Amino acid sequence: MNTSSSNASDVNVIEVPFAYHRQWFPNYPTYVLFDYEGNKHFIKLHKYANRFFFGDGLKELRRTHGIHESVVMRFVAWDKNTTFNVDVVGPLHRQTHQRAATTTRRHVFTIDVSEDMIQHNYQLVLPLEASIYLTASKKYMIVDRGRGRHHEWMITMNNGLSCVSESWIHYSADCHLKPGDEVVFFYNIDQHLWEVLYRKQVKWDQEEDEADST
Known part of the structure; x- marks a missing residue:
């Protein structure tokens, strides 16, 4: 074994x-x-x-x-x-098998980047799960980009939905997001900060895979 x-x-x-x-x-x-x-x-x-x-x-x-x-x-x-x-x-x-919690960092939601989202610069629509970490008095979410960099992502309302537009478009461009990538949103309860991570979708060489399987 x-x-x-x-x-x-x-x-x-x-x-x-x-x-x-x-x-x-x-x-x-x-x-x-x-x-x-x-x-x-x-x-x-x-x-x-x-x-x-x-x-x-x-x-x-x-x-x-x-x-x-x-x-x-x-x-x-x-x-x-x-x-x-x-x-x-x-x-x-x-x-x-629950282990002792070592962090107050909670996963809130994950999105899949679509082709339309990239081509048409669609805004990010925040899901219902995010609402419990957003307060009506704040019109932005503070995002921790690491190394002490805190960015304010402005929140706007569109047809009753909380959305992030310009900051999300900049983030997508900075991280070179492509269709199939996924973006994971966490919230740090103690620091009242959002953390945003992305995970790239790997594109494989189909010919190499097929050649190896023969």
Whole structure:
């Protein structure tokens, strides 16, 4: 049996740990099965140069189990097997085995960047979940961009909906957001600050994947 761990990154991919190269080479599987708390997820393997990655399916796993922050994912699988028991170590609020809270930073919502959003500079419509962290007296949300940089994102009302327009467009351009990327919004209750992180969607070389599977 091999066990490995990997840091969940700012993209929806995780590099296949070295131990499994020794198990699978030269016949790598097309899909593996991640078993997390009894829920099974099919994850597709992709090849990039001489490296292999767990790819398609990770976004759905994250969303289903509320894995929004940087965590460590531990993999356990029997030799030659493609079914992994997965354990997540990190500040999850929805995990079955509750650990002591180490932060007051709460995930509020996640959005998927669409092609229309980029092409037409659509404003960001804040979902209902965000309303409990917004007060009627404030017409902006303070966003922590790291390194002590705090930006004010002005909030406007459009057809009864709270929206962010100019600041969101600037953020999208600064981060080079593309269709398929996802943006995750957290709120720090103690500091009354928003934190916004993005996770890039990886585009794979289909020809390389197909050549490797033949």
